[in-house]
Amino acid sequence: MADFKHILATILSFFTNLFHRGATSTAPPADDIEAAASKGKDGTATPETAEAPSPTDEAPPAIKTLTAAEVFDSVGPAYEDAFTGLPTQAAAINWLVEQLKANPATASGGAKIVDVGCGTGRPACSVLADAGHDVLGIDISEAMLTAARTRVPKAKFELIDVRAFIEREKSNPDQLDAVTVFFSLIAGVTQDDIKAVLSGLAGLLKPGGFLVFSTVPIPVNNESIKWMGRPVVVSSLSPEEGVASVRAAGLEVKYDAVTKFKPRGAEVGICKPEEVWEESHLFVYAQKPVKASV
Ligand SMILES: C[S@@+](CC[C@H](N)C(=O)[O-])C[C@H]1O[C@@H](n2cnc3c(N)ncnc32)[C@H](O)[C@@H]1O
Numbered sequence: 143m144a145d146f147k148h149i150l151a152t153i154l155s156f157f158t159n160l161f162h163r164g165a166t167s168t169a170p171p172a173d174d175i176e177a178a179a180s181k182g183k184d185g186t187a188t189p190e191t192a193e194a195p196s197p198t199d200e201a202p203p204a205i206k207t208l209t210a211a212e213v214f215d216s217v218g219p220a221y222e223d224a225f226t227g228l229p230t231q232a233a234a235i236n237w238l239v240e241q242l243k244a245n246p247a248t249a250s251g252g253a254k255i256v257d258v259g260c261g262t263g264r265p266a267c268s269v270l271a272d273a274g275h276d277v278l279g280i281d282i283s284e285a286m287l288t289a290a291r292t293r294v295p296k297a298k299f300e301l302i303d304v305r306a307f308i309e310r311e312k313s314n315p316d317q318l319d320a321v322t323v324f325f326s327l328i329a330g331v332t333q334d335d336i337k338a339v340l341s342g343l344a345g346l347l348k349p350g351g352f353l354v355f356s357t358v359p360i361p362v363n364n365e366s367i368k369w370m371g372r373p374v375v376v377s378s379l380s381p382e383e384g385v386a387s388v389r390a391a392g393l394e395v396k397y398d399a400v401t402k403f404k405p406r407g408a409e410v411g412i413c414k415p416e417e418v419w420e421e422s423h424l425f426v427y428a429q430k431p432v433k434a435s436v
Contacts, residue, residue, distance in 0.1 A: 206373065207366055207373040207374055207375050208373060208374055209330055210282060210283075210329035210330030210331075210374065211282040211283050211284075211330075213329060213374050214261075214281075214282070214283035214285065214286055214329075215283050215284060215285040215286075217285075218285050218286075218289075219261075219262045219285060219286055219288070219289030219290075219293075221261070221262075222261065222262045222264055228265075228403060230356075230399075230401045230403065230423055230425055231265060231266075231324060231356065231425075232265065233425075234322075234324075234354045234356065234425050234427065235265060235266055235269045235270065235322070235354070236269075237354070237397070237427055238270070238320055238322065238352055238354055238427075239269065239270065239273050241320075241352050241429075242273070242275065242319065242320065242352075245319075245350070247319075248275070248319055250274065251273060251274020251275055252274065252275065252276060253270075253275040253276065253319035253320055254275075254276050254278075254317065254318050254319050254320075255270050255275050255276065255277045255278070255318065255319060255320045255321070255322065256277075256278050256279075256280060256307075256318055256320075256321050256322075256343075256346075257270070257277060257278070257279045257280070257297075257321075257322045257324075258280055258304045258307075258321065258322065258323045258326050258327075258339075258343070259280070259281055259282075259304065259323065259324070259325070259326020259327070260279025260280060260281050260286070260287075260290055260297075260299065260326075261281065261283075261286045261290070261324075261326075262286055262289045262290050262293055262294075263279050263289070263290030263291075263293050263294035263297060263299065264290075264293055264294065266279075266322050266324055267279040267290065267294045267297040267299075268293070268294045268296075268297070270297075270320075270322075271294060271296035271297040272296065275319075275320075277294075277296070277297040277298065278297070278298045278299070278300060279294070279297055279298070279299045279300075280299070280300050280301075280302050280304060280307055281299070281301065281302075281326075282301065282302070282303050282330075284301060287299050287300075287301055304326070304327075304339055304343075305335065305338075305339060305342075308339065308342035308343065308345075308346070311346055312342065312345060312346070314346075315345050315346060316345075316346070316347065316348045316349065316351075317346055317348065318346045318347050318348060318351055319347075319348060319351050319352070320347075320351055320352040320353070320354070321343045321346065321347060321351075321352070321353050321354075322353075322354045323339075323340075323343070323353070323354070323355045323356065323357075324354075324356050325356055325357060325358065325423075327339055327340075327357060327378075328357060328358060328376050328377065328378050329374050329375070329376050330374070330375060330376075331377055332363055332364055332377050333363045333377045333378075333379060333383075335377070336357075336377065336378070336379060336387065337379075337387045337390065337391075340353075340355065340387050340388055340390075340391040341390070341391040341392070343391070344391035344392050344393050344430060345392075347393075347430040348430070349430055349431065349432045349433065350429065350430060350431075350432050351429070351430045352427070352428065352429050352430075353388065353391075353393055353426075353427075353428045353429075353430070354425070354426070354427055354428075355384070355388060355424075355425075355426045355428070356423055356424060356425045356426070357378055357379070357384060357423075357424050358378055358421060358422060358423060358424070359378060359379060359380055359381040359383075359384050359400060359422055359423075359424035360378045360380070360422075361378065361379060361380040361383065362376065362377060362378060363377045364376075364377055365377070381398075381400050381422075381424050384398075384424045384426060385398045385424075385426055388426050388428050392430065392431070393428035393429060393430055393431075394428060394429050394430075394431055395426060395427070395428050396427045396428060396429055397425075397426070397427040398424065398425065398426045398427070399424075399425055400422050400423065400424050400425075401422070401423050401425065402420045402421065402422060402423070403420065403421060403423055404419065404420045404421075405421070
């Protein structure tokens with residue numbers, strides 16, 4: 143039980159710190175989000191029942207979770223601020239840029255890259271597009287994509303869930319030079335989804351193509367948590383399972399590491415100092431074998 147509480151606390155910390163990359167002026171207060179969550183799909187309040195239940199009939203109020211898109215739309219693009227300059231993410235993007243440079247086919251740019259859950263487009267789409275590559279950022283949050291289109295005009299962006307993207311593209315395998323997945327396979331997915339997405343993305347890579355995957359490596363499946371008052375369902379994998387899932391997708395792992403980072407959530411005014419602490423990040427760099435086994 144203590145472990146379970148620790149896991150939930152760690153995930154809560156992750157969402158508080160990572161997903162609130164600047165939930166300042168653009169994010170409605172948590173109370174508003176909870177109020178919205180208690181309304182129907184169309185935003186109208188659920189009609190009250192004619193008879194109030196007696197105290198003995200009363201069940202604990204069910205927590206309605208928000209979809210991942212609702213969560214990220216409500217946080218808004220300012221969330222980028224608390225993680226600006228995350229050194230391990232910068233190193234991962236730089237590794238990819240160097241790999242693409244070392245390949246004669248992409249040395250002078252033009253690599254076809256998809257950034258999954260691109261958020262505001264920074265840093266991944268921005269750095270890769272500036273290096274001359276053909277970058278598509280996909281995301282389920284309209285608010286994030288609106289910011290991305292303004293902040294990274296050199297890249298293309300599309301509102302689509304990565305699972306639908308893979309389903310649509312799977313008839314055209316071996317098409318991408320690289321895929322990046324930075325902290326986008328956690329909210330609104332199951333552990334099986336994470337593994338299936340890694341496998342599907344591997345199938346879209348050309349032989350010799352690269353995958354960079356990062357996550358908060360906590361082994362939970364479909365846990366309902368509250369992130370800054372926003373009820374959301376999350377899943378993730380342990381570091382070992384994360385690395386094993388990349389291998390199971392048919393990719394060769396070139397590097398993996400678990401690092402720590404303390405977001406600047408308090409400094410940018412998105413939470414109280416006592417609500418911020420160090421969190422774990424798993425980074426995996428991988429390549430599809432030239433003789434593909436996927
Ligand atoms: C934690 S943010 C990370 C943003 C960006 N990758 C970065 O590192 O700055 C996660 C992003 O993934 C998006 N996302 C979550 N689930 C997704 C899914 N199933 N398909 C596509 N995007 C998703 C969210 O809307 C959000 O913008």
